[in-house]
Amino acid sequence: MALVNHDTKEVQFKIVYCGPAFSGKTTNLQHIHGRIDDDRRGDLLSMATSTDRTVFFDYLPIDAVLIKGYHTKFQLYTVPGQVAYNATRQLVLRGADGLVFVVDSSPEKLEENAQALRTTEENLAQNGVVMDELPFVLQYNKRDVPGAVAVEHLNLLLNQRPTPFPVVEAVASQGYNVFATLNSVAEEVLQRFHASVASGGGPGWGVRDQVGATVG
Amino acid sequence: MTDPSTVPSSSGDYQLNLTTESARRFREVMRGFLDETGCSMGAVIERSGAVIVSEQRSPGNGVKLPRADSVGALAAGLFASTHMLAKQIGEQEPPEVICHGQDMHMFVAPLSPEFALLAVFPNRVAVGLIRLQARKVAAGIMADLGQIIRNVTVLAPASGSPPSEERENLFLRYN
Numbered sequence: 069m070a071l072v073n074h075d076t077k078e079v080q081f082k083i084v085y086c087g088p089a090f091s092g093k094t095t096n097l098q099h100i101h102g103r104i105d106d107d108r109r110g111d112l113l114s115m116a117t118s119t120d121r122t123v124f125f126d127y128l129p130i131d132a133v134l135i136k137g138y139h140t141k142f143q144l145y146t147v148p149g150q151v152a153y154n155a156t157r158q159l160v161l162r163g164a165d166g167l168v169f170v171v172d173s174s175p176e177k178l179e180e181n182a183q184a185l186r187t188t189e190e191n192l193a194q195n196g197v198v199m200d201e202l203p204f205v206l207q208y209n210k211r212d213v214p215g216a217v218a219v220e221h222l223n224l225l226l227n228q229r230p231t232p233f234p235v236v237e238a239v240a241s242q243g244y245n246v247f248a249t250l251n252s253v254a255e256e257v258l259q260r261f262h263a264s265v266a267s268g269g270g271p272g273w274g275v276r277d278q279v280g281a282t283v284g
Numbered sequence: 285m286t287d288p289s290t291v292p293s294s295s296g297d298y299q300l301n302l303t304t305e306s307a308r309r310f311r312e313v314m315r316g317f318l319d320e321t322g323c324s325m326g327a328v329i330e331r332s333g334a335v336i337v338s339e340q341r342s343p344g345n346g347v348k349l350p351r352a353d354s355v356g357a358l359a360a361g362l363f364a365s366t367h368m369l370a371k372q373i374g375e376q377e378p379p380e381v382i383c384h385g386q387d388m389h390m391f392v393a394p395l396s397p398e399f400a401l402l403a404v405f406p407n408r409v410a411v412g413l414i415r416l417q418a419r420k421v422a423a424g425i426m427a428d429l430g431q432i433i434r435n436v437t438v439l440a441p442a443s444g445s446p447p448s449e450e451r452e453n454l455f456l457r458y459n
């Protein structure tokens with residue numbers, strides 16, 4: 069859900085990192101947090117167990133470039149990958165403008181990746197969103213692990229879509245291609261935003277027209 | 285008035301356009317809310333975590349107020365999870381969620397199916413007063429809130445795609 073504030077001249081987007089447990093979603097945000105100047109980002113907020121498994125979400129607000137006089141802000145979220153957290157995942161996905169699906173390239177995680185992608189598609193569908201219509205980037209992470217599954221094999225398993233998703237190979241724990249991934253999804257989000265604005269609305273700009281006060 | 289249960293939790297992709305006039309009215313209403321209640325921070329948040337408007341006043345005593353967008357994201361999460369918890373025991377939406385701290389406290393209550401009010405307040409402020417003033421906030425901004433989620437096509441920040449060099453450099457200078 070893009071939020072455009074014509075008073076403060078800000079446009080705000082929400083990008084969610086999803087994918088199976090332990091694939092490196094939080095690691096992506098940690099790297100971004102570590103590399104962006106303090107005055108361009110907020111703190112990285114993590115709701116996790118003592119062993120760093122995300123239980124609700126991680127959150128990192130960052131500022132991007134100024135485009136046509138408007139400040140662009142991205143709210144980065146991760147969801148918990150563990151199967152048990154389906155309900156919380158659903159909540160965090162709400163209003164996402166773009167998604168990064170972080171794949172674990174370890175050979176033993178193949179089926180888990182496929183399962184998580186199916187679950188993500190279901191989670192989105194329950195929010196009324198078609199996954200193939202969303203700015204969506206597949207990050208093949210952990211390319212450094214021994215026996216990492218070949219990209220062609222991962223594509224065969226995960227990327228047989230009407231229009232295949234853009235793919236970025238990464239090693240998030242070393243920061244490799246973490247920003248390339250973020251750039252890729254952010255660019256798609258912006259392009260789509262500008263295209264929609266140019267066409268004066270258009271498909272995908274669902275409008276909700278009923279607001280009622282329930283306080284009190 | 286809309287029955288919250290008839291509005292889907294989300295209706296896919298959408299955009300909120302906040303006009304200068306609405307933004308100013310929101311700020312006025314929020315300032316009034318802080319004046320009337322003595323709260324240190326007041327914000328209207330969209331249920332997916334975006335902050336529509338926020339105003340802050342220093343509570344003194346060296347207390348540092350948080351970033352509005354971070355508190356907004358957390359409060360939306362808190363409210364959403366409390367809502368789900370309530371459903372597990374057969375309850376509908378909780379009318380409010382209050383976090384009691386030592387010196388500072390937090391209040392989150394729905395204004396509509398899509399928006400919630402967030403208030404941060406010190407010990408001296410009574411919750412009853414916040415509840416009362418929350419109704420005023422709802423009344424003061426509801427027409428505009430209805431407007432901004434309908435109003436998806438006004439005033440474009442740009443037409444066409446941004447120039448490619450701008451897009452390519454989106455985050456690179458921090459990399």
Ligand SMILES: Nc1nc2c(ncn2[C@@H]2O[C@H](COP(=O)(O)OP(=O)(O)OP(=O)(O)O)[C@@H](O)[C@H]2O)c(=O)[nH]1
Nearest residue numbers: 089090091092093094095122148149210239240241
């Ligand atoms: N070898 C290797 N390890 C990585 C890489 N990226 C992340 N890790 C490690 O994988 C483990 C899990 O990373 P997290 O970022 O916590 O995973 P997550 O996806 O957030 O997991 P959940 O919160 O449980 O869903 C950590 O020990 C990371 O250091 C990578 O590219 N290569």
Ligand SMILES: [Mg+2]
Nearest residue numbers: 093094121122
């Ligand atoms: Mg995590």
